[in-house]
Amino acid sequence: MAIQRLTSFNGSxxxxxxxxxIGAVDVAIALGKPLLIxxxxxxxxxxxxxxIAESLGKRLIIWSIKSTTKAQDGLYVYDVxxxxxxxxxxxxxxxxxGKYIKLGRLGDAFCDEKQTVLLIDExxxxxxxxxNDLLWELDKMEFYIPETKQTISAKTRPIVIITSNAEKELPxxxxxxxxxxxxxxxxxxxxERIVLxxxxxxxxxxxxxxxEAFYQIRDLSVLQKKPSTSELLDWIxxxxxxxISPDRIISEVPYAGVLLKKTEDMAVLESHIGSQARG
Amino acid sequence: xxxxFFYRLRACGVATSLNEWLMLMDALEKGFARTSxxxxxxxxxxxxVKSERDFDKFDNAFLMxxxxxxxxxxxxxxxxxxxxxxxxxxxxxxxxxxxERNAALTRERIEEMFEERLKEQKEEHNGGTYWIGTGGGSPxxxxxxxxxxxxxxxxxxxxxxFRVASEHKYRDFREDEILSIRQFQMAFRSLRQxxxxxxVPKTELDIDETIRKTCGNxxxxxxxxxxxxxxxxxxxxxxxxxxxxxxxxxxCATLFxxxxxxxxxxxxxIYYFHNCIRHDLYTTPIIGPKYRVxxxxxxxxxxxxxKVLIVGDALMDTDELVKDSVSAGKNQMSGLxxxxxxxxxxxxxxxxxxxxxxxxxxxxxxxxxxxxxIRKEVDMYSLTVEGLRDAIKHxxxxxxxxxxxxAV
Numbered sequence: 001m002a003i004q005r006l007t008s009f010n011g012s013x014x015x016x017x018x019x020x021x022i023g024a025v026d027v028a029i030a031l032g033k034p035l036l037i038x039x040x041x042x043x044x045x046x047x048x049x050x051x052i053a054e055s056l057g058k059r060l061i062i063w064s065i066k067s068t069t070k071a072q073d074g075l076y077v078y079d080v081x082x083x084x085x086x087x088x089x090x091x092x093x094x095x096x097x098g099k100y101i102k103l104g105r106l107g108d109a110f111c112d113e114k115q116t117v118l119l120i121d122e123x124x125x126x127x128x129x130x131x132n133d134l135l136w137e138l139d140k141m142e143f144y145i146p147e148t149k150q151t152i153s154a155k156t157r158p159i160v161i162i163t164s165n166a167e168k169e170l171p172x173x174x175x176x177x178x179x180x181x182x183x184x185x186x187x188x189x190x191x192e193r194i195v196l197x198x199x200x201x202x203x204x205x206x207x208x209x210x211x212e213a214f215y216q217i218r219d220l221s222v223l224q225k226k227p228s229t230s231e232l233l234d235w236i237x238x239x240x241x242x243x244i245s246p247d248r249i250i251s252e253v254p255y256a257g258v259l260l261k262k263t264e265d266m267a268v269l270e271s272h273i274g275s276q277a278r279g
Numbered sequence: 280x281x282x283x284f285f286y287r288l289r290a291c292g293v294a295t296s297l298n299e300w301l302m303l304m305d306a307l308e309k310g311f312a313r314t315s316x317x318x319x320x321x322x323x324x325x326x327x328v329k330s331e332r333d334f335d336k337f338d339n340a341f342l343m344x345x346x347x348x349x350x351x352x353x354x355x356x357x358x359x360x361x362x363x364x365x366x367x368x369x370x371x372x373x374x375x376x377x378x379e380r381n382a383a384l385t386r387e388r389i390e391e392m393f394e395e396r397l398k399e400q401k402e403e404h405n406g407g408t409y410w411i412g413t414g415g416g417s418p419x420x421x422x423x424x425x426x427x428x429x430x431x432x433x434x435x436x437x438x439x440x441f442r443v444a445s446e447h448k449y450r451d452f453r454e455d456e457i458l459s460i461r462q463f464q465m466a467f468r469s470l471r472q473x474x475x476x477x478x479v480p481k482t483e484l485d486i487d488e489t490i491r492k493t494c495g496n497x498x499x500x501x502x503x504x505x506x507x508x509x510x511x512x513x514x515x516x517x518x519x520x521x522x523x524x525x526x527x528x529x530x531c532a533t534l535f536x537x538x539x540x541x542x543x544x545x546x547x548x549i550y551y552f553h554n555c556i557r558h559d560l561y562t563t564p565i566i567g568p569k570y571r572v573x574x575x576x577x578x579x580x581x582x583x584x585x586k587v588l589i590v591g592d593a594l595m596d597t598d599e600l601v602k603d604s605v606s607a608g609k610n611q612m613s614g615l616x617x618x619x620x621x622x623x624x625x626x627x628x629x630x631x632x633x634x635x636x637x638x639x640x641x642x643x644x645x646x647x648x649x650x651x652x653i654r655k656e657v658d659m660y661s662l663t664v665e666g667l668r669d670a671i672k673h674x675x676x677x678x679x680x681x682x683x684x685x686a687v
Contacts, residue, residue: 023318024325027306038331081484081502088500128464168464168540175329176298182331 015044015051016194024181025052034120034138034160036175039183042228045163049119052159059116061158063105065126071133074106074120075143076152097147106137110154118158124168131174139177186229188215198233199240206246210236213250217259222268227259234258251276284344288327291340295327302326316345463537466667470586470674471510471543483507513546514538515581515625519591520551520564527633530662531590534631548581554595555614555649556621574617578624586674587625590662592634593653600649618656629670633662 017025025048028035037045053060063074079100087094103111109118123131137143138160142153162178164170186194188211195207210232218226227235235258244254253259253273260266285300303326311322320341328337485505492501516538518531538547550560550572560577562570600614612620622628630653653659658673660666 020321020325023311023321027311027322027325030309030311031302031306033302036329084500084502128468172294172329176296178329179325180329181325182334 015047016190016197017048017051018184018186018190021048021181021183024179028179029159031179032141032157034162034178036162036164036170036178036180037183038164038166038180040185040226040228041165042230043183043185044229045183046119046121049117049121049161049163052161053117056117056159058114058159059112060119061105061109061112061116062119062121064121065123065130067125067127069126069130071130071137072104074104074134075137076104076107076145077102078145078147098150101145101148103152106134107143107152109158110141110143110152112158113155115156116158118160120160120162122165123162124164124166124170128168128171132171135173135177185218191229191232194229195233195236199236202236202240203246206239206249207236209246209249210239213253214259216250217253217269217272220268220272223260223265224262225260225265231259281344284323284340287344288337288340291336291343293328293333293336293340299327463534463664463667464541466664466671467537467541468543469668470512470514470541470671472512472675481506509545510543511545513582513585514544514548515577515585515587516547516549517556517560517587517589517591518549518551518564519589520553520561520566524592524633527592527662530633534590534662534667546585548577548585550577552591554591555593555600555653556589556617557614558611558617578620583624583626585625587621587628588670588674589628589630589657591630591632593630593632593650593659594634594647595649597648597652600652615652615656618653622657627674628657629673630657630659631662631667631670632659 024035027033037048039045049062050060052058078097079102083094083097083100093099106118109116140153141157142151144151191211191214192207195202195211214227214232214235217223235255238255238258239249242255248254251273253269256266256269260269285295288295303323306322306326311318323341324334324337328334481504483505485503488503488505489501492503493499495501516535518535524531535549538549550562551564551566552560553566556574558574559571560574561567562572595614603613603616604611632650634650658670660670660673
């Protein structure tokens, strides 16, 4: 058996990954198991798959899960109605059922000649039973199409990345088959690297002030929705475009609407700024 | 290899299985994490633990198996950890002789001494060479100058695996609950009544009608679509909050989360009350005039086809339940009367109770009397997976016929 080459995934220019995450990705790829990623919204769960595909030079297939998505949709769809219509008007090829079988995202990933990166995004959005319906397919990396008596099996096992926002609990049987990694909220140092990866030209003084203010706001215990990394990045570009002087950032928190999305949270921030000014 | 660790994990409540264990062995064989303890720790965690909630349990088990250097029988008191977290500036001078003496101690001796100090020490210490504290030259504590010893609490600079584990970073995620959200969610799934008489786009293929029409067309296909069947259940959730209910806040939060996440209800309304439903309800768990809604308003606006689920411990002063009161110059009906009004308006109504009092027990004064009164009045179920299932069965079966009732 050929031993799979250990990957060279180290994060990418745009994506800064912690050593633990890189380790988890390596293990998942080497063992051919799906990697389940959880973490606060905005910590870059979806970005991870893109970054892996980019740095390994593989095709990325994204299967975005919605509340109505069925497991079958990812495998294949048999377009019965089209076939019926075609048979009415005697257009050619009705006998060939294969013509009416359309592969889903998972099927696509299996059929690709080269190894692909398959992102199953926000798996928790789907029905409670959804993950259970994919157990066999993800385990054996194959499925059977009864209509054509055909088995689709993966030519090379795709690298499967699954993200979850923990909106629903996932079934144990499914979890048992995954490698799990929880992306923690980055600390100040890592956050600085992440910001620099996105905005290499940002002024050092501004960056320090922004990060200071950002973590102060996150530490306000009563916030209903804490601002995330992606909101911080938006905020920085707003501050840069607005030409705000770095010294005003901590004391005034300009453009706070980019960070906080709830009126209650804004009120909390205002009273916090007020008490700072007085103290 | 490390099989003890596997059993230790399971004993600590991490539900890891043989599959995952073999997977880990596979990974170790492939050469992951052979060089560093931290990598080994990360590897084990990513393979054996499947929820951030279990990270803390994993940390404990990991420490017990591999980190005997830093576990202390009986645990460290919160006070001690707090003192150590805030080191004072090093302004005291420690005697180099004592530091030297401490440096000559053996590992075993240090552990013994540490246990002794743990028993003796009652206050914060910073500096010095004897007590556990910050700075100073004793072999215990952190930020000190002692060359060897036990590091206790504080921020770590050297990210060694044991240190990471002993920090209990994931304690917040722990959730030692008997009931998981998933179990509750599964129970709420059964709270469904399907109907196609709702205004939604026609997206579902109606096979029977398609066949009929196609035959009518002498075989030329005509596809007919119908409206998909949707859940028609409307749920009104009334939750007791504050006071004696605080004890059950975790359980109620689980119930609440699973109701919110069920999102298959046609309509869902949630209100809060304190002890018993009276003339006012509240839109948030914080009972305050700002969030007040008149109960009568709710009754007027929500039709009888709402199913009502009340969550509360039904424990209050008996007078509070049965006696009318005067407030704002008006005579206000008692909680019991309101409960009867609710029952009349909403034929399917159930009460789930986190408290489980056996009946006929001698109680302190009249404490608990309200429980019996309410139980006689409405169908009460315990807040467990079983109880919730029964309550939902009751809600579905006691459908009532609001139309007929109204006519009476």
